[in-house]
Amino acid sequence: MTLVKICGNRTPEDVIAAAQAGADFVGMIFAASSRHIEIEDAQAMVRALGGPLRAHEFTLPPPSFGRVREEVGPWFHHGTQVVGAYLEAKRPLTVGVFADQPIDEVNAIAEEAGVDLVQLSGDETWEDCLLVTKQVIQVVHVGQVDSPSDFLDRVEPGFSLALMLDAAHGQYRGGSGQVFDWDVARGVSSRVPMMLAGGLTPQNVGDAIRRVRPWAVDTSSGTESNGRKDYDRVRAFVEAVRTADVALAAGEVNE
Numbered sequence: 640m641t642l643v644k645i646c647g648n649r650t651p652e653d654v655i656a657a658a659q660a661g662a663d664f665v666g667m668i669f670a671a672s673s674r675h676i677e678i679e680d681a682q683a684m685v686r687a688l689g690g691p692l693r694a695h696e697f698t699l700p701p702p703s704f705g706r707v708r709e710e711v712g713p714w715f716h717h718g719t720q721v722v723g724a725y726l727e728a729k730r731p732l733t734v735g736v737f738a739d740q741p742i743d744e745v746n747a748i749a750e751e752a753g754v755d756l757v758q759l760s761g762d763e764t765w766e767d768c769l770l771v772t773k774q775v776i777q778v779v780h781v782g783q784v785d786s787p788s789d790f791l792d793r794v795e796p797g798f799s800l801a802l803m804l805d806a807a808h809g810q811y812r813g814g815s816g817q818v819f820d821w822d823v824a825r826g827v828s829s830r831v832p833m834m835l836a837g838g839l840t841p842q843n844v845g846d847a848i849r850r851v852r853p854w855a856v857d858t859s860s861g862t863e864s865n866g867r868k869d870y871d872r873v874r875a876f877v878e879a880v881r882t883a884d885v886a887l888a889a890g891e892v893n894e
Contacts, residue, residue, distance in 0.1 A: 647674040647859035651687035656870040660877045662731045670738035681752035691753040697728035714796030742770045765798040774800040780807035781819040806837035816860040824851045841875035845883040
């Protein structure tokens with residue numbers, strides 16, 4: 640089953656609607672953005688979902704190999720097991736989204752807000768992930784000149800819990816509502832569990848799942864109307880994901 644992240648939430652009503660629709664993650668943006676929220680807003684959303692993950696009891700899978708020995712595929716497959724354990728304890732998980740902010744600031748905000756995971760969406764390095772006190776989703780941006788053949792060389796194991804691919808469009812580092820070349824994404828997802836972002840909507844997410852086979856999909860603007868969360872579009876997005884999953888499971892989609 641493809642996991643779903645609904646990002647750009649700003650109110651408790653937003654995250655409750657996402658949870659009721661079946662989202663696995665809800666994103667809250669602390670980076671510079673039209674969807675930026677304050678810590679107090681995030682705390683209200685975390686409370687609306689029953690509190691942070693640390694308040695729940697859960698058992699993690701055995702640890703993966705040490706980073707020196709790790710390969711990219713096994714590393715991120717282990718990350719999916721860890722996320723699965725988190726989701727058994729709490730669903731949806733809350734994700735604080737940051738970009739090009741000092742890591743000390745990231746840690747302070749994430750801790751005070753009570754988010755479960757941190758997403759680094761700027762130009763942070765893989766080594767920066769190790770400085771974050773919560774598990775990290777590292778975003779790698781796909782530009783117009785990136786090719787499927789060599790893109791995986793930019794992905795390193797041993798640093799982040801999960802990998803997300805998002806569009807690099809002009810001055811934007813994600814959140815642009817732009818789709819990138821899904822052939823690049825499919826080349827990565829054939830070897831590494833990854834989260835697919837970039838211009839996904841209720842209308843195109845089914846096609847994205849059929850073509851890319853991502854571990855998870857992420858949307859923000861695709862579930863908005865007039866710059867605010869549209870709960871009908873949130874439900875439609877999750878329903879489109881589930882419909883594509885059923886089709887794949889039934890063997891209705893050709894490779």
